[in-house]
Amino acid sequence: MSDDSEKTPLIFCDDGMEDDHIQSRATLRVQRPVYQTEELNEVTTYEYRQPNIATALKNKCGSFKPKECFQNAVPILKWLPNYKFKQNIMGDIFSGITVATMHIPQGMAYAFLGNLPPIVGIYMAFFPVLVYFIFGTSRHVSMGTFAVVCLMTGKTVSQYSADEDVVNATAVISHHYTPIQVATTVTFTVAIIQMIMYIFRLGIITTLLSETLVNAFTCASALHVVVSQLKDLLGLTLPRRKGIFSLVNTLYDVCSVVSQGNVAAIIISAIFVVIMVINNEVLKPLLAKKTKIPVPIELVAVAIGTAISYGMNLKENYGVNIVGYIPTGLPNPDVPIFSLIPSIIVDSFIITMVSYTITMSMALIVAQKDHYEVDSNQELLALSFSNCFGSFFSCMPITASLSRTMIQQAVGGVTQIASVVSCFILLFVLLWIGPLFENLPKCVLASIIIVALKSMILQFLSLKKYWNLSKWDGLVWIVTFFTTTIVSIDYGLLAGIIVSLLSIFIQGQKCYTCLLGVLPSTDLYLDIERYKGIQELSGIKIFHYSGSLNFASRSAFKSLLFKKTGFEPDVLYAKRNEEMELNQYSTSSEEVDLVSECIILDFTALTYVDPSGVETLRSLLDSYLSINVTMYICGCSGPVFETFKRCDRYQKNNNKFMIFPTVHDAVLYSQAVTNTKSK
Known part of the structure; x- marks a missing residue:
């Protein structure tokens, strides 16, 4: 034959x-x-391929071009010389102004999630963003605060920090680290992990976080954020809950003392929530047909809330909690607490995974719309440098925001010059305008957070879609959501990854x-x-x-x-x-x-x-x-x-x-x- x-x-x-x-x-x-x-x-003269590591390394090294490598590591050297000034500058300016108006209320609100002063949120929209402008490859993502990442950082801050008046300090917090010290150390550790991932080209590791897992995790984390804001919405004084079952325990605490809520805070919260919901659901779609620039409802809420609080003296007359002292000027650079790194390395790794996955998801979404490429490993380098720089200036880990990113693109932003414009506006806030918000009621910031998380909470409805598409995806969603919600954020993410890998293995065997x-x-x-x-x-x-x-x-x-x-x-x-x-x-x-x-x-x-x-x-x-x-x-x-x-x-x-x-x-x-x- x-x-x-x-x-x-x-x-x-x-x-x-x-x-x-x-x-x-x-x-x-x-x-x-x-x-x-x-x-x-x-x-057909088939060519057999034998695995040869030496040959692969030789080919890789032979193609090394120092100039091209340097330009890839610093993307601004590629796109800035080709920037079309006349065509794009006005779009970037308007986009930067619009995003800056969103940074102010969101930054102040989300800083509270990290158990930090509200000015920290403005720092995060200034210092790291300037570095990302140089090293980032996405043209549209708006870097800064993100609710879930700030909440996860806040969990670590509350675990390892102590206020000045703490008397019963445990062995874990015997050094009396301040919240800022813990937060900046977390940011620095995240930067180190991101640099290691960049060196070893481990951007692919985030594929462990599937779309289903991220959807369930962010939805459950949003619930944690909402529950954490109930005390400010209702004007309650509650003990700080830590560890597993913190959400359940916090809900129990709220239900136990809900009758002691501050009536003024409840009324203010209800009014601002209703106004912002009406704006987002009714006025915003109508205005979108006439103009791309949205009404900065969050900034309007901050301004009105501050004016009402100042005029009616809400703190003295009605006992409404306010933001309090806001420093002016730029923060003095400070070195993170390096001895704390071994204790927070696990928490920092989880924050790194979540932050990078969300940032890359946002970057890919907007890049697909405008038909350009985003380098996943270069984004690791950009985030690493940004967080490292920010860690010396009182910043938490930065992440891309979906709402700000979509606005930055929709208003006409073309490049990261829009972020630079936003930074210059925020510089005025840091230097002079910040103290004007000292009388802002905390319940207004809590209202802003609750309304902003509406879309993330409604992700619960996507369970039906995932279940119909794949029972395994549905199981991953259910396990991730309920473990994150009931047990804790850390265990929820771990459980989701384990079930995802288990589903891959079992389906691979079938x-x-x-x-x-x-x-x-x-x-x-x-x-x-x-x-x-x-x-x-x-x-x-x-x-x-x-x-x-x-x-x-x-x-x-x-x-x-x-x-x-x-x-x-x-x-x-x-x-x-x-x-x-x-x-x-x-x-x-x-x-x-x-x-x-x-x-x-x-x-x-x-x-x-x-x-x-x-x-x-x-x-x-x-x-x-x-x-x-x-x-x-x-x-x-x-x-x-x-x-x-x-x-x-x-x-x-x-x-x-x-x-x-x-x-x-x-x-x-x-x-x-x-x-x-x-x-």
């Missing part, structure tokens, strides 16, 4: 088909020899398999359970396997093969011996056909095979040959075929795999061998 002149011609012809829908289709007619894969490789039959007069082999017009070939079982074949999946592969084909070598061997014994006492000359003559393994969808998988196939080959059954392999990809050949070099067994390029080649070869034997 190795001589090309003796190979069976391969002819496909569908002239006999009379269906009206396919009469107009051209008839396919192909004639070529039947090939084994190795023979086809010789004809590979798609089927038996194939042939569509008459064609070379098309299809699933016999799904296609009713398919015929099984006499004496041949064609087993299709989709997935990987390795040490972890080899047992499942054998079980599926035996179940689908019905031929398990040990069982058939015992059955054959039993039949042979019966035939010795039988007067009939007929022999019972116990097994199929040939099993063909269709590996067109085999993604990977390791030496353990090859050894499993070799064991099957030997077992089938012992009961007079041939086993062929077909449809291997180049890397899979090369793995078979490498394993063959170390195998002393004379039984070699017969590998064909297509199922049809293997079928025709098997039929030719059968016909030869019958003669």
Whole structure:
């Protein structure tokens, strides 16, 4: 069968088909020899690829270009010289002004989530953003505060910091770290982790956080944020809850003292929530039809709330809590507490994962709209430098904000020059305007946070979509959401990752398999359970396997093969011996056909095979040959075929795999061998 002149011609012809829908289709007619894969490789001069680390490193180093590498590390050197000033500057200016008006209320509000003074939120919109302007690759993301990340940082701050008047300090906080010191140390640690990820090109690690997991996690975290703001919304004084079940305990505390709420704070909160909801749901869509610039309702709320508080003296007359002292000027640079890093490394790693995943998600969304590329690893470098710089100036870890990013793009922002414009406006707030907000009621900031998180809380409705698309995705969502909500944010993220990996592993073990039959007069082999017009070939079982074949999946592969084909070598061997014994006492000359003559393994969808998988196939080959059954392999990809050949070099067994390029080649070869034997 190795001589090309003796190979069976391969002819496909569908002239006999009379269906009206396919009469107009051209008839396919192909004639070529039947090939084994190795023979086809010789004809086509196949180039074998041997894994060689030294060659790969040599090629990588040979392509190194210092100038290009430096420009990639500092993207501003690429895009700023090509900036179209006349076309883009006005859009960037208006966008920067609009985003700055959002930074002020959001920064002040989200700083409270981190258990820090409100001015910290303005610092975060100034110092790190200037660094991201130089090193970032996204043109539109608005860096600064983000509710979930600020809340996670606040959890660590509350755990390791102590106020000046703390008397019963535990061993953990015996050094009396201030909240600012803990927060800046977290930011510095996050910067270190991001730099390590950049050096080792570990941006791909965030793929562990799937869309389903992030959706559930952010939704549950938003609930944590809402519950944390209940005390300010209702004007209550509550103990600070830490550790697991903090949300449940906080709700219990709120319910216990809700009757003691401050009536003035409750009325103010209700009024501002209603006004902002009406603006977002009614006025904003109407104005969007006439102008791209939205009403800065949060800034308006801050201004009105401050004016009312100052005019009515809410703190003295009604006991409403206000923001209090806001310093002017830029903060003095301070070094993080390096001795605290080992204690907060785990929390910082979780914050890094969440922050980077959310930032990249925002960056990719806006980049897709404007058709440009975002470098995931360069973003790690940009975030690392930004957080490192910010950690010396009282900043928490920065993250991209969805609302600010969408506004920055919608208003007409084209590049990160919009962020620089925003920074200059915020500089005036830091130097002169900040103290004007000292009388701002905290319940107004809490109202801003609650309304801003509406879309994140409504993500709960997406559970139905994920459940309908995939039960595994639905399970990941449910576990992540409820563990994050009931237990804690850290355990919720960990539980979500574990369930996600478990789902991948289990689904990887449940590979798609089927038996194939042939569509008459064609070379098309299809699933016999799904296609009713398919015929099984006499004496041949064609087993299709989709997935990987390795040490972890080899047992499942054998079980599926035996179940689908019905031929398990040990069982058939015992059955054959039993039949042979019966035939010795039988007067009939007929022999019972116990097994199929040939099993063909269709590996067109085999993604990977390791030496353990090859050894499993070799064991099957030997077992089938012992009961007079041939086993062929077909449809291997180049890397899979090369793995078979490498394993063959170390195998002393004379039984070699017969590998064909297509199922049809293997079928025709098997039929030719059968016909030869019958003669």
